Amino acid sequence: MIAAIGLVLGIVAGIFLEPTVPTWLQPYLPIAVVAALDAVFGGLRALLDGIFDDRVFVVSFVANVLVAALIVYLGDQLGVGTQLSTGVVVVLGIRIFSNAAAIRRQLFRA
Amino acid sequence: MTGQRTAWTRLRSAMRPHASRGNLLPGLLCALLGFAVVVQVRSTQDAGLDGLRQSDLVRILDDVTERSDRLRTEARDLEETRARVTNGSTGSRAALDEAQARARVLGILAGTLPATGPGIELTISDPDGKVGPEVLLDTLQELRDAGAEAVEISSLAGPAVRVVAATSFEAPTDSGGGDGAGRVVVDGTELTSPYRFLVIGDSRTLAAALDIPGGVLDVLRQDDAQGVVTQRDRVTITSLRAAPSPRYARPADD
Numbered sequence: 001m002i003a004a005i006g007l008v009l010g011i012v013a014g015i016f017l018e019p020t021v022p023t024w025l026q027p028y029l030p031i032a033v034v035a036a037l038d039a040v041f042g043g044l045r046a047l048l049d050g051i052f053d054d055r056v057f058v059v060s061f062v063a064n065v066l067v068a069a070l071i072v073y074l075g076d077q078l079g080v081g082t083q084l085s086t087g088v089v090v091v092l093g094i095r096i097f098s099n100a101a102a103i104r105r106q107l108f109r110a
Numbered sequence: 111m112t113g114q115r116t117a118w119t120r121l122r123s124a125m126r127p128h129a130s131r132g133n134l135l136p137g138l139l140c141a142l143l144g145f146a147v148v149v150q151v152r153s154t155q156d157a158g159l160d161g162l163r164q165s166d167l168v169r170i171l172d173d174v175t176e177r178s179d180r181l182r183t184e185a186r187d188l189e190e191t192r193a194r195v196t197n198g199s200t201g202s203r204a205a206l207d208e209a210q211a212r213a214r215v216l217g218i219l220a221g222t223l224p225a226t227g228p229g230i231e232l233t234i235s236d237p238d239g240k241v242g243p244e245v246l247l248d249t250l251q252e253l254r255d256a257g258a259e260a261v262e263i264s265s266l267a268g269p270a271v272r273v274v275a276a277t278s279f280e281a282p283t284d285s286g287g288g289d290g291a292g293r294v295v296v297d298g299t300e301l302t303s304p305y306r307f308l309v310i311g312d313s314r315t316l317a318a319a320l321d322i323p324g325g326v327l328d329v330l331r332q333d334d335a336q337g338v339v340t341q342r343d344r345v346t347i348t349s350l351r352a353a354p355s356p357r358y359a360r361p362a363d364d
Contacts, residue, residue: 003163004125005135014148027163029150036143042137047118047124055137061139061224082165096262 003043016091027076028069031088035100036061038092041099048106137265146212187231218260221272221351225260229345230316232307233338239291241303249326250277253309256319262347265301270349287319313341336351 001048021029046052057108068088104110130146139229210258217223234241246263253261258358264270271277280295292303317339330337340358348361 001164002137003140006139006141006162010141010144011148013141014145014152018152019149021149029146029153032145033146033150036139036146040140048120050116050120052124058135058139061141076163077150079165080235081163081173 010025010068016076027081027085028072028093030070031068031085032065034089034092034096035064038095038099041096045102048103129298133167136292149362206332211259211336217353219274220353221260221274222353224348224350225310226346227259227310228313229258229260229308229310230313230320231340231342231345232309233333233340234303234305234307234330235338236292236303236305236333237301238334241292241294241305241330242336243281243294245326245329245333246305247279248329249307250279252319253307253316255309256311256316257314258316260347262308262349263296263301264306264349266301266304268302268308269299271301272295272347272349272351273301274277274351276354297318308345308347309344310347313343317341 028057039057042060043052045058046056070090072081073083078084120322144195159170162170174337215222218225235248250261250264261273262270263273277297282293282295282300294301294305320337320339327337
């Protein structure tokens with residue numbers, strides 16, 4: 001409940017505050033968002049499995065974001081930033097899909 | 111079945127409002143996520159070149175450079191074509207001007223154009239009617255030898271004939287004037303004495319050519335006729351002749 005309310009609050013804040021992304025953050029923000037989405041879906045799946053633990057969720061969320069940002073940073077330094085970003089997005093996308101499939105199975109048995 | 115029910119039950123219990131220190135932090139993180147999503151979406155929507163990474167910018171720069179090179183080559187080709195076309199048109203214009211100038215010169219020689227310039231006026235009065243076509247022909251030949259460029263023969267108060275290469279002098283054949291004295295047929299036009307030559311050329315040379323011993327003026331004097339030469343700065347010949355179109359002859363290729 002708190003999480004859903006927080007999500008809505010964040011969206012509303014983003015809409016009304018209209019912040020601009022600082023330049024140093026621009027390459028990392030999209031990847032970080034995808035990584036966080038992955039963590040959220042994982043958390044939702046764990047919740048439905050009855051094994052949700054907020055400590056694990058927080059750690060996995062922060063770790064996901066940091067690792068994703070680190071990979072992008074490393075890719076930029078190595079000159080393969082674009083390709084590595086694509087790879088990270090693909091991997092995270094696959095994980096999001098598998099988590100979504102597990103959630104679907106839990107909720108609808110299908 | 112029980113699994114499904116427990117899943118819904120867990121979801122429902124999770125949605126039940128109960129605040130604890132434990133799920134405050136996940137809520138905060140979710141708020142951060144929503145905020146970041148919105149920010150990223152917005153910045154993507156109005157992203158220009160400043161949102162791109164260095165490698166993308168380099169690629170775009172390469173594309174633009176290549177494209178501008180291609181366009182520059184094309185522009186150079188087009189400029190060359192334009193220069194060629196312009197030169198061609200000025201060349202054809204020069205040729206046209208030259209052709210027109212040549213047509214004017216030939217028109218003066220063929221008698222199809224009026225002519226003006228320095229020259230002489232020769233008046234031949236022939237009270238006794240002794241001046242025949244042969245005398246006038248000799249006069250014309252003398253004038254041509256002296257460099258006459260355009261010649262007109264007329265009665266003093268009558269018709270005028272433009273003299274060209276094919277001009278003929280004949281004695282009148284009809285009985286209009288009795289014995290034909292004092293009349294000459296030039297190119298089919300009958301002229302009566304006194305006659306007048308208008309000649310364009312170097313006036314002093316022309317006058318001298320007529321005045322030499324045994325020349326035209328001498329012959330006229332022997333025939334009891336009188337020739338008067340007047341040098342003029344400006345003689346204008348306005349009588350024209352239709353250009354003959356050859357029936358058989360065609361220009362031959364060089």
